[in-house]
Amino acid sequence: MFVIEDELKKLPTTPGVYMHKDSLGEVIYVGKAVNLRNRVRSYFRKTSQADPKVRAMVSNIAEFEYISCATEMEALLLECNLIKKYMPRYNVLLKDDKSYPYIEVTVSEEWPRVFSTRRLLRDGNRYFGPYSDGGAVKRILAMIDEMYRFKKCRQQEFRKGVRPCLNYYIGKCPGMCVDGADHAGYMEDIDEVIEILSGRDRAAMAKVRAKMEQASEEMRYEDAAKYRDYMNSMRSLGETQRATVIGDRDADILVPVTGSRTTVVAQYKVRDGRMTGREITYLMGEFTGGERDILSSFIKQHYPELSALPREILLPFHIEDEELLEGFLESINAGNAEAGSDVMHKTRIAVPERGEKKALLRLALDDSVKLAGTLDEKADREAERREALKKEIAGLIEYASKISGSAPVLIADDDEREYRIEAYDISNFNGLDTVGGMVVYEGRKPVRNDYRKFKVKTAEGDDYGSLREVMYRRLKRARKGDEGFSTYPDIMFIDGGLGQVHAVKSVLDAFRIAIPVVGLAKDDSHRTRAVVFDDGHEIDLRDNRLLFSYCGTIQEEVHRFAITYMSGVKGKKMIKSALEDIPGIGPKRRAELLQRFGSMKAIKEAGYEELMKTGGLNSKVAESVVEFFAASDGNLDN
Numbered sequence: 001m002f003v004i005e006d007e008l009k010k011l012p013t014t015p016g017v018y019m020h021k022d023s024l025g026e027v028i029y030v031g032k033a034v035n036l037r038n039r040v041r042s043y044f045r046k047t048s049q050a051d052p053k054v055r056a057m058v059s060n061i062a063e064f065e066y067i068s069c070a071t072e073m074e075a076l077l078l079e080c081n082l083i084k085k086y087m088p089r090y091n092v093l094l095k096d097d098k099s100y101p102y103i104e105v106t107v108s109e110e111w112p113r114v115f116s117t118r119r120l121l122r123d124g125n126r127y128f129g130p131y132s133d134g135g136a137v138k139r140i141l142a143m144i145d146e147m148y149r150f151k152k153c154r155q156q157e158f159r160k161g162v163r164p165c166l167n168y169y170i171g172k173c174p175g176m177c178v179d180g181a182d183h184a185g186y187m188e189d190i191d192e193v194i195e196i197l198s199g200r201d202r203a204a205m206a207k208v209r210a211k212m213e214q215a216s217e218e219m220r221y222e223d224a225a226k227y228r229d230y231m232n233s234m235r236s237l238g239e240t241q242r243a244t245v246i247g248d249r250d251a252d253i254l255v256p257v258t259g260s261r262t263t264v265v266a267q268y269k270v271r272d273g274r275m276t277g278r279e280i281t282y283l284m285g286e287f288t289g290g291e292r293d294i295l296s297s298f299i300k301q302h303y304p305e306l307s308a309l310p311r312e313i314l315l316p317f318h319i320e321d322e323e324l325l326e327g328f329l330e331s332i333n334a335g336n337a338e339a340g341s342d343v344m345h346k347t348r349i350a351v352p353e354r355g356e357k358k359a360l361l362r363l364a365l366d367d368s369v370k371l372a373g374t375l376d377e378k379a380d381r382e383a384e385r386r387e388a389l390k391k392e393i394a395g396l397i398e399y400a401s402k403i404s405g406s407a408p409v410l411i412a413d414d415d416e417r418e419y420r421i422e423a424y425d426i427s428n429f430n431g432l433d434t435v436g437g438m439v440v441y442e443g444r445k446p447v448r449n450d451y452r453k454f455k456v457k458t459a460e461g462d463d464y465g466s467l468r469e470v471m472y473r474r475l476k477r478a479r480k481g482d483e484g485f486s487t488y489p490d491i492m493f494i495d496g497g498l499g500q501v502h503a504v505k506s507v508l509d510a511f512r513i514a515i516p517v518v519g520l521a522k523d524d525s526h527r528t529r530a531v532v533f534d535d536g537h538e539i540d541l542r543d544n545r546l547l548f549s550y551c552g553t554i555q556e557e558v559h560r561f562a563i564t565y566m567s568g569v570k571g572k573k574m575i576k577s578a579l580e581d582i583p584g585i586g587p588k589r590r591a592e593l594l595q596r597f598g599s600m601k602a603i604k605e606a607g608y609e610e611l612m613k614t615g616g617l618n619s620k621v622a623e624s625v626v627e628f629f630a631a632s633d634g635n636l637d638n
Helices: 004-008 036-042 052-059 072-086 134-147 183-197 202-217 221-237 290-305 322-338 355-404 463-479 498-510 545-579 587-597 600-605 608-612 619-631
Strands: 016-021 027-033 063-068 102-105 114-117 126-128 251-258 263-271 274-284 312-314 348-350 420-429 432-442 452-455 491-495 517-522 528-532 538-540
Touching: 004 036, 004 063, 016 036, 016 072, 027 036, 027 072, 036 063, 072 290, 072 322, 102 134, 102 183, 114 134, 134 183, 134 221, 183 202, 202 221, 251 290, 251 355, 263 290, 263 355, 274 290, 290 322, 312 355, 322 348, 355 491, 355 517, 355 545, 420 463, 420 545, 432 463, 432 545, 452 463, 463 498, 491 498, 491 545, 498 517, 517 545, 528 545, 587 600, 600 619, 608 619
Parallel strands: 251 312, 312 348, 420 491, 491 517
Antiparallel strands: 016 027, 016 063, 102 114, 102 126, 251 263, 263 274, 420 432, 432 452, 517 528, 528 538
């Protein structure tokens, strides 16, 4: 039995990290300490002045653990890792911190590419972001694609006589594969894009403006309008309420903003002496240390994910461990330099008290006041949409249950739980390679870990039979206690009409399980048209914008999921068949080729020397592979 008073006496006086746990053994808080004994004991001193949230956390502590460290810096690094590992309830956490996209420029390649990614690697390339708005990333990349001609493929070495891709013929790629590109000019364009993404777009803006004016003088008005749109797109990236010059040093201004339901950190970016934008990072957790804890936690969790840090981080007030955090940031800068970044400097944390930096901070604080009001309004609108959607889904469940004669399971208005929905679709290729897809939503959020795939075994080419097989297998797995299928939904959405609903309902009835089922019927334009019930009754979704959008999103998602799986099954069969047509390639060598190159296209593009590096291939077989693809008509690229 863990007796807190006895365990407190055993704590060392060294630096370290402590973990508070609840009665279930779940980690609810992770913290660091210069002196573990003094820090952990402070939680259990009886005082009426303690923060209510701290008191709430302490009331849930059933035990604690600690890890001793040699230095305070070591404890800080360990604290960061443990917070990410356990995601404790009472720590400040960055919401969905791994889901934000970056823009990557592959400067490590001879011909760099520009694209979006969600993985930040220490590979010597340049990363910009993370961006909280995925739509903004798409708009930025679309602008770059219009302004510049960059390589789209991953290929870095080009065989002689290779056939250029479609991007070359439509003018989207300069054609380095056919010696049609000027490398020096290409790299100038890459440098210009890096400047734009860094917020230093003055030179690029001037260049585009000159092109616009020249096109206008030559009466090429369509081109002039195009350059004008490019300028507007670049201007929107750095659009601010006011430009305040603070010198050439890059800086971030961090301001915590708390609404009635939402807490965020507003990050104002200053690049090349001017404010270039504002990023909003949503936080979750029950914050026990106030705004200072919020900023400290943000710095520790946000900046290790970046490939380039600003020279200064400006704060509205001092926080704990500023010097220690500056050392932490310095270690990140050193790690980035070792990984190939061309940026090497110290990052200073400061609270400006006068001058232009203070004016800029005041601007950010004024903006944050307005942002707080916006957050509350947004939270109110979100709550209204959530409640409205719950009522709509409850109506579907109630009517479908009434038809089947079962009691509906409805969620009370004050219940935070969202309705759980399973959606199904069947996909095949000309009646073959039939598969089923199951996606899961809780409210408006997809639960991707609960998505499931089914390869139809007994009813290929028969949609109704395939649905019956998929539903039978799903329910049978649940009956056998399979945890991946143990949670039943509140309602099922089926891609299709009355026939599909009846097919699924027959299996549910055979298992004596009462789950409401509705079909999602499409119109001639393949848009979700109506919700179809078991008795043939329909709800026209054109009169209900909320359900139209919600059902359409789910139907498109399950269709995408099923057809992607079907394409993969079909592609594997095609690869297997094609490779076995090559003399000397059997099952073992086919597996070795696929393991090394990953796709048919990569095998096709590999040269003789690359093929010879594959275990199990001799010179004769490698020559056979090269000759086979040289004679092919290009239909094997999938």
